[in-house]
Amino acid sequence: AVLFKKPEDLPDNTHYDFIIAGGGTGGAVVASRLAENSRFNILVIEAGPSNEDVFATRVPGLDNELPRTHVDWNYTLIPQVGLKGRSTAYTRGRMLGGCGSHNGMVYTRCSRDDWDLWASIVGFDAFSWDRILPFILKAEVLTSDSENQTEQGHIDPSIHSRTGKVSTSAAYSVHPFNDMLIETTKELSDEFPFKLDMNDGSPIGIAWNQFTIDRHAERSSSATAYLAKTGNNVHVLVNTYVTRVLPVGRGTDFRTVEFAADATSPKMKLTARKEVIVAGGVIGTPQILLNSGIGSQEELEAVGIPTIVNNPSVGKNFTDQVSALMLMETTIQDTDFDRDAALAEWNETRTGPLVLPNHLNHIVYVRLPEDAPPFSQGGFSDPAPGKDSPHIEFVFSQISTHPPATVVDVPPTPSDITTIQFLAVNLHPVSRGSVSLNTSDPFAHPVVDLGLLSEDQDIAILREAIRSARRMYSAPVFKDSVSESILPAANVTSDEDLDAYLRTVASPFLHGVGSAAMSRQNASWGVVNPDFRVKGTRGLRVVDASIFPTVPSGHTQVPVYGIAELASALIAGAWG
Numbered sequence: 142a143v144l145f146k147k148p149e150d151l152p153d154n155t156h157y158d159f160i161i162a163g164g165g166t167g168g169a170v171v172a173s174r175l176a177e178n179s180r181f182n183i184l185v186i187e188a189g190p191s192n193e194d195v196f197a198t199r200v201p202g203l204d205n206e207l208p209r210t211h212v213d214w215n216y217t218l219i220p221q222v223g224l225k226g227r228s229t230a231y232t233r234g235r236m237l238g239g240c241g242s243h244n245g246m247v248y249t250r251c252s253r254d255d256w257d258l259w260a261s262i263v264g265f266d267a268f269s270w271d272r273i274l275p276f277i278l279k280a281e282v283l284t285s286d287s288e289n290q291t292e293q294g295h296i297d298p299s300i301h302s303r304t305g306k307v308s309t310s311a312a313y314s315v316h317p318f319n320d321m322l323i324e325t326t327k328e329l330s331d332e333f334p335f336k337l338d339m340n341d342g343s344p345i346g347i348a349w350n351q352f353t354i355d356r357h358a359e360r361s362s363s364a365t366a367y368l369a370k371t372g373n374n375v376h377v378l379v380n381t382y383v384t385r386v387l388p389v390g391r392g393t394d395f396r397t398v399e400f401a402a403d404a405t406s407p408k409m410k411l412t413a414r415k416e417v418i419v420a421g422g423v424i425g426t427p428q429i430l431l432n433s434g435i436g437s438q439e440e441l442e443a444v445g446i447p448t449i450v451n452n453p454s455v456g457k458n459f460t461d462q463v464s465a466l467m468l469m470e471t472t473i474q475d476t477d478f479d480r481d482a483a484l485a486e487w488n489e490t491r492t493g494p495l496v497l498p499n500h501l502n503h504i505v506y507v508r509l510p511e512d513a514p515p516f517s518q519g520g521f522s523d524p525a526p527g528k529d530s531p532h533i534e535f536v537f538s539q540i541s542t543h544p545p546a547t548v549v550d551v552p553p554t555p556s557d558i559t560t561i562q563f564l565a566v567n568l569h570p571v572s573r574g575s576v577s578l579n580t581s582d583p584f585a586h587p588v589v590d591l592g593l594l595s596e597d598q599d600i601a602i603l604r605e606a607i608r609s610a611r612r613m614y615s616a617p618v619f620k621d622s623v624s625e626s627i628l629p630a631a632n633v634t635s636d637e638d639l640d641a642y643l644r645t646v647a648s649p650f651l652h653g654v655g656s657a658a659m660s661r662q663n664a665s666w667g668v669v670n671p672d673f674r675v676k677g678t679r680g681l682r683v684v685d686a687s688i689f690p691t692v693p694s695g696h697t698q699v700p701v702y703g704i705a706e707l708a709s710a711l712i713a714g715a716w717g
């Protein structure tokens with residue numbers, strides 16, 4: 142690809158077939174795949190800088206140093222009623238590769254049920270597990286064993302690809318906690334069975350984590366694995382903000398993109414010969430559509446934006462998983478290390494603690510039984526999409542006396558006590574939020590609301606997540622080394638007390654989806670059709686996590702890779 146750092150550097154008289162707004166996870170995949178047809182010229186416009194200018198993007202263990210910097214959009218949720226009016230940070234990557242350049246690199250395809258549900262919601266079988274899998278595999282290349290990465294007992298290589306793009310590995314470190322968790326899968330096998338590979342469509346149990354990390358212990362992303370490897374028929378304009386998409390003439394053929402370096406620079410316009418693809422992510426995409434007059438007429442009028450396509454679904458249905466910090470007191474060896482020495486080691490030999498984002502190695506997925514309290518006593522219906530889908534995830538951060546190494550806000554934590562630090566997550570909340578505008582200024586942050594814990598069902602499941610985690614640490618293997626629940630405190634056990642704790646600590650898990658949701662062609666709701674085209678328009682598609690109709694049973698980057706590969710094939714096919 143050819144990189145341009147300022148709008149005025151773009152060559153005159155170049156005609157682009159496709160213009161892609163947002164060079165993040167989804168946008169970079171689509172640009173690279175379309176570029177495989179050498180007759181297509183493609184322009185990617187990205188608000189942030191190149192990932193190559195940001196060293197910390199390369200080092201897995203420096204992922205926590207990227208949020209709240211110039212490569213973060215630094216959004217804040219409006220005060221969340223379900224969190225006692227707390228506002229929490231909502232980090233999103235703002236550079237080539239988008240969130241994929243600053244995320245936790247966990248590789249999860251989510252469950253068979255998630256994809257089959259999407260296929261039935263949108264009425265297009267291409268989204269079903271069996272049919273999306275080839276596209277997920279197209280995006281993946283499993284690394285072979287190297288130091289700190291092994292397939293043996295950690296992964297089922299037969300369900301992975303050796304020929305795709307983004308590196309996936311079973312990166313690991315050696316630590317006694319690993320063996321203890323594996324022992325738990327024997328001692329408490331009903332609730333916590335061992336799972337050889339959580340990417341087989343049925344992610345339930347305790348598994349070794351898999352990460353988008355390459356064999357040189359570097360982050361792999363759509364920026365490094367796709368965009369950096371494309372030819373010169375892709376032009377990439379960084380540091381440039383897409384303000385609107387505009388129709389060509391008076392209709393709804395939205396093939397013109399308006400952009401500027403910043404609020405004080407002149408706005409420029411370019412028209413794509415074939416299509417515009419918006420890939421601004423779960424906040425950027427609805428913001429661009431709304432600024433362009435595609436949204437609820439009533440809400441657009443209130444901020445003085447003329448409506449071109451009246452669609453009240455734009456920005457609605459915004460959903461994220463909700464997590465709660467937990468700390469357990471322990472005598473297990475801590476995972477602390479000297480950062481500078483570790484960085485020197487990573488630089489020299491690509492070994493040491495920075496080869497991994499978190500310093501513990503497993504991921505735990507729990508499916509609540511049918512008679513679990515939220516269902517049997519609370520009367521709530523099962524929010525998971527099927528029997529192969531978990532309700533709860535535990536993801537471990539570190540064992541330390543320091544505050545938790547997480548990018549979400551955490552309450553003050555006790556010092557001088559060594560704790561196992563992890564997040565308990567409700568994977569399928571039913572609370573919904575929105576992305577909306579309170580100004581017609583395209584450079585202002587939109588109003589971002591997740592409605593976290595606004596539905597009682599969500600807190601009921603998070604309560605069970607805490608109880609499930611405590612059961613896990615009651616396994617005999619932890620008897621002499623894990624003593625007490627510190628957060629929430631051991632005496633916090635009743636529903637009321639757990640709820641009070643949860644409303645104080647809960648945070649978004651940063652897997653936002655659904656703000657430009659896909660629906661059936663003739664549905665009365667939804668923003669894009671199953672071919673990714675924005676309803677009521679021509680020439681305009683959306684390809685990113687905003688189109689997911691529901692939040693899946695895991696982390697969201699792999700589903701973005703899957704749908705971006707599918708979309709690329711559809712778009713290339715339409716113009717082939």
Ligand SMILES: Cc1cc2nc3c(=O)[nH]c(=O)nc-3n(C[C@H](O)[C@H](O)[C@H](O)COP(=O)(O)OP(=O)(O)OC[C@H]3O[C@@H](n4cnc5c(N)ncnc54)[C@H](O)[C@@H]3O)c2cc1C
Pocket residue numbers: 162163164165166167168186187188189208232233234235236237238239240241243244245246247248249381382383384420421422423425426429548651652653684685686687696697698699701
């Ligand atoms: C801190 C964090 C950790 C995470 N950890 C994991 C994990 O371990 N595993 C996992 O699977 N998922 C993880 N995720 C989620 C996952 O990374 C995202 O769901 C996924 O990358 C989203 O892809 P996307 O294409 O929808 O958006 P993005 O990757 O965010 O891409 C959107 C791009 O559009 C650009 N953009 C937005 N607006 C404009 C505009 N107006 N003009 C120009 N450009 C614009 C943005 O700068 C960005 O580059 C994490 C997310 C975060 C924030």
